[in-house]
Amino acid sequence: MHDQPSVRELVQAVKNFVDETAMPELTGRAGFHARVASNVLGTILRDIDTRFEADASEKTRLLDLLEAPADTSLSKLNEDLRQRIRAGELTIRSDDLMRHLKMTAIDQLKVDQPNYSALKKAIEEP
Amino acid sequence: MELLFFPLIVAKMSDLQEFRQLLQTVLKRVYGDKLRVDDVNRLSGGASQETWLMNLSGGSAPETLILRRAPQRSQDAPSSAAIGLPNEAKIIGYAEKAGVPVPNVVYVLQEHDGLGEGYFMSRVPGETIARRILREDRYAEARSALPAQCGQALAGIHSIGIGDDPALNLSQGLDQLSQYEDFYLSLGACRPIFDLAMVWLRENAPDPLTPVLLHGDFRLGNIMVDETGLAAVLDWELCHLGDPREDIAWMCTNSWRFGNIDKRLGGFGDLEHLLDAYAADGGPVISPKDIDWWEMMGSVKWGVMCMMMYESFRTGAEPTVERAAIGRRVSETEMDLIRLLEAQRHA
Structure with a gap:
């Protein structure tokens, strides 16, 4: 399949339209939703840019932490992690667990809400 | 919940005229026959409430009055935790007697008024928008008085x-x-930080304190603030009985610090000052550390609420971009939770 324009470029084009053309024309509830829509398009762009790499690191950490076979899917790994946590086998005393969860939260928040106050703190912390 | 408030679409003129007449008929009974409702405007409202501002003249009426009313045409059921507007009015009355700054409820709608459920209350001047209260110079004195x-x-x-x-x-x-x-668990979401927080909270739950009446949503956004500080406590719909630490911790939950993460109390102050004043006025003696469990609970609650709001998009019940977008705010509470859990490792 061709990619001229790419998905990323198409989303950027729509975001430009929302920001520069639609939003100034809208007021009230529609204006509010246009602002939300623009933020969502920003999230999509960041997701496109980082998901592949973030998923790969998350998977590497989980394979390590859970000592799981390399072909286990990411969603299965997370389901296993949840069960180990719920069974009390992994607790806040595990450095590896805490490091993994924090790195995953950082990567997710960089996409979802890059200006959130706790993200900056988390990146600064050791 | 700032995201849930929308400036309102203006209703059709004829509907609005009819509504104004109905309001006038009811208010004549309170303020006498000379009363006129000159103007009525919808201020804002979430799914569960409408707020209207009226300009009045004649009789003994004040110049302005607020109507808080249940939506009429909407089939949106109020959230199951909401206590209903007549109960809300009753509790605001109790609070006024207890010396808590609240709007004055002047009339609770009756069935024969034909306006649905709701009540009229005085308009308390001031600001509710958290970011303005936290950032504008004019509220500097208010911020130091608020704790x-x-x-x-x-x-x-x-x-x-x-x-x-x-x-x-x-x-x-x-x-x-x-x-x-x-x-x-019923949503089928897999967010292991929530599982870890829930396990920790269950294993470390403090003994409950004697249950008291709680406001249930005490935070910036739900209080009216003027240049001198707290002008009125608003939004009583989530009142319930429970542990007093819940009300104190909700204002400390990072989601309600609106970016000012270093000020634990609502982004504006020190928790110690609140706790000292609370104990001096007859509340139980509570230390900042006693708030930790409840603050984590606050992040769990707000995170799950965001998941539920996204769920209303996913199921098609409310297919708006705002409901979809709020699903991408769950990660804010994940970050707060993992940092709170880390702090407990060193506690």
């Missing part, structure tokens, strides 16, 4: 004896944990 004022207001609310009128739910810490855990 003690909030402590006094909470001590007042928590001292109110309601008997059985209205009958409110008792919801202690572990009740809430189970309730939100059930919501979370």
